[in-house]
Amino acid sequence: MVDRILQGDTRAIAQAISLVENDTKESAGILHAIFPNTGGAYRIGITGPPGVGKSTLTNKLSGYYRINKLKVGIIAVDPTSPFTGGAILGDRIRMSDLETDEGVFIRSMASRGSLGGLSRKTKEAADILDAAGYDIILIETEGVGQSELDIINTVDTTIVVLVPESGDGIQAMKAGLMEIADLFVMNKADRPGSAQAAASIASVLEFHQRSTKDWHIPVVIAQANEGKGIDEVAAVIDRHRSYLHTSNGFIERRKSQLKLRIVELINEQMKSEFWTPGRTACLDRQIEKILTRSLTPYDAAKELFSQFKQR
Amino acid sequence: MVDRILQGDTRAIAQAISLVENDTKESAGILHAIFPNTGGAYRIGITGPPGVGKSTLTNKLSGYYRINKLKVGIIAVDPTSPFTGGAILGDRIRMSDLETDEGVFIRSMASRGSLGGLSRKTKEAADILDAAGYDIILIETEGVGQSELDIINTVDTTIVVLVPESGDGIQAMKAGLMEIADLFVMNKADRPGSAQAAASIASVLEFHQRSTKDWHIPVVIAQANEGKGIDEVAAVIDRHRSYLHTSNGFIERRKSQLKLRIVELINEQMKSEFWTPGRTACLDRQIEKILTRSLTPYDAAKELFSQFKQR
Numbered sequence: 001m002v003d004r005i006l007q008g009d010t011r012a013i014a015q016a017i018s019l020v021e022n023d024t025k026e027s028a029g030i031l032h033a034i035f036p037n038t039g040g041a042y043r044i045g046i047t048g049p050p051g052v053g054k055s056t057l058t059n060k061l062s063g064y065y066r067i068n069k070l071k072v073g074i075i076a077v078d079p080t081s082p083f084t085g086g087a088i089l090g091d092r093i094r095m096s097d098l099e100t101d102e103g104v105f106i107r108s109m110a111s112r113g114s115l116g117g118l119s120r121k122t123k124e125a126a127d128i129l130d131a132a133g134y135d136i137i138l139i140e141t142e143g144v145g146q147s148e149l150d151i152i153n154t155v156d157t158t159i160v161v162l163v164p165e166s167g168d169g170i171q172a173m174k175a176g177l178m179e180i181a182d183l184f185v186m187n188k189a190d191r192p193g194s195a196q197a198a199a200s201i202a203s204v205l206e207f208h209q210r211s212t213k214d215w216h217i218p219v220v221i222a223q224a225n226e227g228k229g230i231d232e233v234a235a236v237i238d239r240h241r242s243y244l245h246t247s248n249g250f251i252e253r254r255k256s257q258l259k260l261r262i263v264e265l266i267n268e269q270m271k272s273e274f275w276t277p278g279r280t281a282c283l284d285r286q287i288e289k290i291l292t293r294s295l296t297p298y299d300a301a302k303e304l305f306s307q308f309k310q311r
Numbered sequence: 312m313v314d315r316i317l318q319g320d321t322r323a324i325a326q327a328i329s330l331v332e333n334d335t336k337e338s339a340g341i342l343h344a345i346f347p348n349t350g351g352a353y354r355i356g357i358t359g360p361p362g363v364g365k366s367t368l369t370n371k372l373s374g375y376y377r378i379n380k381l382k383v384g385i386i387a388v389d390p391t392s393p394f395t396g397g398a399i400l401g402d403r404i405r406m407s408d409l410e411t412d413e414g415v416f417i418r419s420m421a422s423r424g425s426l427g428g429l430s431r432k433t434k435e436a437a438d439i440l441d442a443a444g445y446d447i448i449l450i451e452t453e454g455v456g457q458s459e460l461d462i463i464n465t466v467d468t469t470i471v472v473l474v475p476e477s478g479d480g481i482q483a484m485k486a487g488l489m490e491i492a493d494l495f496v497m498n499k500a501d502r503p504g505s506a507q508a509a510a511s512i513a514s515v516l517e518f519h520q521r522s523t524k525d526w527h528i529p530v531v532i533a534q535a536n537e538g539k540g541i542d543e544v545a546a547v548i549d550r551h552r553s554y555l556h557t558s559n560g561f562i563e564r565r566k567s568q569l570k571l572r573i574v575e576l577i578n579e580q581m582k583s584e585f586w587t588p589g590r591t592a593c594l595d596r597q598i599e600k601i602l603t604r605s606l607t608p609y610d611a612a613k614e615l616f617s618q619f620k621q622r
Contacts, residue, residue: 028609035607049360050482165476171361251602258598258608265612270581287569291562296346297569298339301576 002033008071008132010105017107020124031124034131039254041073041130044237045152046140047180048161053187056224057161057233058140064234065136066103073129074106075122077141077151105129119150120264123257126154152180153260156253157240159233161185162201164193169204178205183236184219189228194221215243279304313344319382319443321416328418331435342435345442350565352384352441355548356463357451358491359472364498367535368472368544369451375545376447377414384440385417386433388452388462416440430461431575434568437465463491464571467564468551470544472496473512475504480515489516494547495530500539505532526554590615 004012019027044061046054055076062072109122126137141151152158160181162172172178186198198219205217218236222229244250282304289295315323330338355372357365366387373383420433437448452462463469471492473483483489497509509530516528529547533540555561593615600606 032607032609035609036604039604051478167362254602255598258601259594261608262594262597262612262615265608266585266616267578267582269612269616270585271578274577274581283570283573286573287566290569291565293347293350296343297572297576298343298346301573301580304573305577305580 002030005034005128005132006037013105013128013132016128017125020121020128021109031127034127037131038127039130041134041137042241043126043137043139043155045155045158046138046161047142047152047158049166050142052161052163052166053224054140054161057185057187058138060224060227060230061138061234062104064230066101070135071103071133073134073137074104075125075137075139076106076108077118077122077139105134119154120261122151123154123261153257156244156250157182157237159183159185161187163188164191164197168197169200172201173204181217182215182240183217185229185233186219186221187224189221189223214247215240274308279307313341316345316439316443317348324416324439324443327439328436331432332420342438345438348442349438350441352445352448353552354437354448354450354466356466356469357449357472358463358469360477361453363472363474363477364535365451365472368496368498369449371535371538371541372449372545373415375541377412381446382414382444384445384448385415386436386448386450387417387419388433388450416445430465431572433462434465434572465568467555467561468493468548470494470496472498474499475502475508479508480511483512484515492528493526493551494528496544497530497532498535500532500534525558526551585619590618
């Protein structure tokens with residue numbers, strides 16, 4: 001399977017990502033084996049609130065890279081509804097024109113209701129595509145909560161997509177968007193207020209320019225569904241890529257990403273060693289006592305932890 | 312200090328919350344000591360995207376409970392800007408009419424840039440207020456990412472605040488809002504499209520009613536800044552509280568919250584035992600090898616973990 005992945009066999013790629021998603025034992029071996037062949041792909045994150053057109057932008061950017069003969073891997077992290085139990089594929093359907101293109105590989109990964117480790121799994125799926133020879137990996141994810149931040153931590157360039165209704169620059173700052181964006185896209189530029197909204201983001205960015213070091217975060221106005229602004233977004237990504245390489249930022253980002261990754265692997269292993277059936281049962285007994293206030297959570301945690309240390 | 316907290320001394324409460332926020336050693340002892348006196352307060356979470364009027368709703372709801380002579384504690388989890396380094400207090404200023412009321416205690420906690428453990432700290436702050444005799448604890452938090460979900464996991468009733476521009480029912484479902492809301496508030500009802508937006512949420516809820524069991528999630532239309540809809544929101548909270556008590560849901564929620572809490576305590580302890588200066592230095596050396604692909608993250612994690620087990 002490792003050989004087939006390295007040869008770019010899409011079936012093997014799809015199977016390997018499923019193994020990763022289901023947390024099977026084989027996946028660790030595969031990931032370990034392909035790791036030396038990773039690192040060549042450029043990873044781009046696309047995030048923003050629901051309904052801003054992230055999928056459309058991903059679609060059009062892929063088209064741009066395809067014209068330039070680059071192989072594109074797309075990982076779309078979709079929220080899973082607690083009702084349907086699966087990813088909602090509405091947005092994905094619009095990508096169907098790409099699905100017949102052999103130079104594009106599209107994969108949805110469900111976020112909610114996942115067994116955890118989503119950010120690790122996303123990175124591992126990206127590694128598989130990387131090792132398989134995809135030049136560009138686009139990772140699309142909704143919202144900007146902690147789990148999305150963890151996913152975004154895996155990429156080289158982060159695009160935050162907004163629409164005029166997403167709020168002004170102060171709100172974007174409050175939501176922590178300036179912290180993660182390398183580039184803003186003000187999409188749906190045909191809607192009223194887009195120029196003001198973009199200017200508002202830009203002026204808050206301007207005000208705080210010092211802390212973003214040498215990279216001046218641009219705000220690109222786009223209308224992705226019409227293909228407007230796509231070339232400019234791609235040009236800014238290219239510029240950011242050059243910036244990272246000349247400023248040492250590329251290595252620094254990848255270093256901190258690797259650190260996070262090892263910490264995640266260790267945390268997961270810890271969890272599985274800690275929560276034996278015995279300790280899980282002990283926790284259940286403790287909860288009953290805590291409810292009647294005859295035990296505190298602090299003593300309960302201490303008890304479980306000292307059991308673990310004495311094993 | 313424990314005695315003063317139990318007597319409702321606001322200075323002691325404020326100091327204790329600071330000890331929790333700064334993760335000092337004293338805080339564990341205080342929390343352990345006050346725990347038997349907790350459990351009496353009703354905890355309400357208020358969440359939603361930036362700019363929907365969460366603070367205003369929190370303010371007005373507090374006013375409502377004050378008329379009913381209940382003591383109200385407010386914990387506002389504010390995003391911290393990476394630029395200012397502190398919570399942005401703009402929204403909080405509007406609460407100043409409550410600040411002179413002795414029956415209201417307001418505390419902001421910064422989210423971004425926190426040293427971690429934010430959800431634990433929020434719960435612990437709520438415990439302090441609970442033990443101090445506050446009847447209602449309102450926890451206000453922005454967005455609906457993982458860390459916000461963890462915070463919301465601490466409450467009995469969760470209110471998701473939206474505005475007509477927040478998107479339709481399908482988008483709310485995609486964002487996972489139906490998963491966490493016990494009650495939706497469509498705020499800023501004077502804006503165009505509010506009735507349609509509320510109806511859209513309601514119809515998606517209707518469609519999926521089965522999975523929400525016996526509790527029919529209401530959508531309340533409000534204009535919090537004018538005080539409109541506040542009585543209805545409070546009435547729905549009351550109804551939800553009765554529902555939880557009659558359906559056994561109250562105990563079930565508190566049980567799973569306690570479980571989460573003990574797991575968090577253990578995870579934090581694990582982390583601090585694991586990341587000794589020696590292992591941190593080892594990780595740094597490993598990263599250099601991983602960058603040149605002469606080591607994989609999987610072997611690196613294995614190496615660190617087996618060191619830990621052999622200690």
